[in-house]
Every structure is written in C-alpha cells, then in structure tokens.
Amino acid sequence: MMKRRRSRQLSSEERRLWAHVARDVKPMKGKMLPPEPEPEERPSTAPAPTIVLPSSPPPRPVAKPALTPLAPVERKTLQALRRGTRTVDSVIDLHGMRQTEAHFALFGFLHRAQESGQVIVLVITGKGGPSSSHSLFDERGVLRRMVPHWLRLPELRSVVVGFEEASPQHGGSGALYVRLRRRRGAG
Template sequence: MSRRRRHLSKEERTLWETVARTAVPLRPETAPAPEETAPLPLPPAEPAGPAESGLSGAAAFSLPKRPKKHVPPPLQPIDRRTHSRVSRGTVGIDSRIDLHGLTQAEAHDRLHGFLRLSQQRGDRLVLVITGKGRSESEDVFGFNERGVLRRLVPRWLAEPAMRGVVVGFDEAHRAHGGGGALYVRIRKPRKGPGEAEA
C-alpha cells in the first residue's frame, strides 16, 4: 500500500525557504547553489543583547544552574566492638529518652528535639527507649497495634532530615531494654565558619 505524498502548504513553504536562505552551511564548498526565487521579507531584527554574542534565539538565553542537591551521608550500623563495650558498661551512654505513652506525633517531635540537643551538648551515644508494645493478652479491644513506636522510631532515625545528627543505630543490649530500645550514635556538630575547633 503506497502512501500519498503530502505537499507543503503555502505558509510551510515560505517558512522553509526563509530558514534555508538564512542558514549557514557547515561546509560551504559542498553547499548546493541557491535557487532563483523571489526574495521573501525577513523577520524584523531583534533588539541588541545576548543574541549578538553569536548565539541565536533560545540558545542565547540560558537557565540559571541549579545548586547541587546535598546528599545526606549514609547510616552506619554500630560496630560489634562498640556495641559490646556499651553493653558491658565500658562505654557510657551520654543521655536517654523514654518515649513510652506518647502519641506518634509527640514521640516524633520529642525524639528530633532530643537528638538535636544531644548533638549540641556533644553527646556521642544515646539510648532511645521505645518500649516493646502491648502483649496480645493486654490488648483488650482486639486492635493488636503492638509496638508502633518500636516500628516507627528506626524510620524516623533514618529520615534525611536526621542524617546530619544520626550516624547510626542498633538494637540495645538486654540490660538496656533489648528490643524495646535503641543505641543511637550522634554525629559531631559541624563547626561554623567563624567557630574554632574544640
């Protein structure tokens, strides 16, 4: 089945001829000889400005470069040596927060505030107590919503907004609450341009 050949409309032909006449060939020696046609009116000259630099139209105007997006550092789990030293009491826990009995919104806000304050104080390791949640025998209404904070706190610690504060975290030793608590390593605060290193 052959396709019917489409012919250019008058406007399309005029546009094409204007473009062909104003185009500069990359290799002038191989350019075909121009056809003899009636001269077409050229569009009005653009005002002087960036176009005079040798660039035409849209190429003369460039969008401002976007600033590079800050990529938060990846979380690093607490190494086994540090974990065992903390559980034996050789390395101390600088501070702790207990999130028992708080709503999710309250716990989220308190945790973020606590971690930022811990960083400002220069704490290196803190304990976050989430609790293990209700057991099924305590769940009188049958909702069985056990361990909500226990599930959510690790997500909150991994949020990009907290990467400048949290180096990493791991489940605490049984002596410090086991599955209902987390050891959290705190990142050293960044020094401002005018501040001296401590």
C-alpha cells in the same frame, strides 16, 4: 432503558494534537491509526504562531546527591555498652507517648544531645505488646516501627550517624543505641 450520550466531534486542533500523540504509538493488530488531519487554513488577519525550537537540548536538572547510608554503631562500642564498661550519655523514654508527641520529643532530644557533645544515646521505644482488644484498628508497637524511620530522615542526617538495637539490659528490641555526629565547629 439507558440513554446514549451523544459524542461531540473533535475540533481540528484536537484531531491534530491527537494525531501528533498517536504518531509514536504502534496500532493493535488489525487496527489502523486515523489519518492525520490536514492543517486548517487560517484567516490572514491572525498571525500564525511561531514555534521556536531550542538549538540545544534543555539542561538536565541537577540531581541531588544521594544520602549516604547510616553507619552501624562500631562493634567495640557495642561490646563496651553490653559489658557495662561504657555507659550511654543520655536516655529518652518514648513509650507511652502518642506518635506526634514522640516524634517532636525525639527530634528535640537528639539536637540537644548533639549540642551538649554527647556521642551515644539510648532511645526507648517500648516493645509494643499484644493488643488487649482484638480490633484491626488497635495498633501496637507503633513507636518501635516508626523511630528507625525517623532516624533515617534527611532532617536528622546532620545529627545521627547510625543506630543499633540495644542489648537486653538496656531494653533489647524495645530500645535503640543512637550514635550522634559531632557538631560542627566542635573539637
């Protein structure tokens, strides 16, 4: 046998608040809103609260400007990299690292590369292969999926202009060409 909980009665303040909220609600078909409770007489010893309404609407919060999308690496640069007439300025190999280790290594590498004036770097993530155990929790190719997300983060917008999948001789889908922004004050 289940015991029924006794419902407590709403105070007059709670009923007034609910009536204020429900004022803008359209009742379901066949139902009616409860009547708005009468304001309660307050003893004269307690001063009535004064509500000051602003004369103008409050200022809207200033929206942050939207981040501009990353630009792809230029077609001429990609062709030169594929033909071997242009080389990458630096390489970092992340595969085999744990996610947090790779994250810090990538951020540090990109900042150092930008500081030294490098323009195109190669980030090797590895392709991730089929899982040796068929467990649902054995995830493969995590860095391959995560590095593009990291490169799009607002913290790297001052460093990264854009990125593209590398050509097969540089790792193909297991690597990315990353174009770096020129550092401020350089040049």
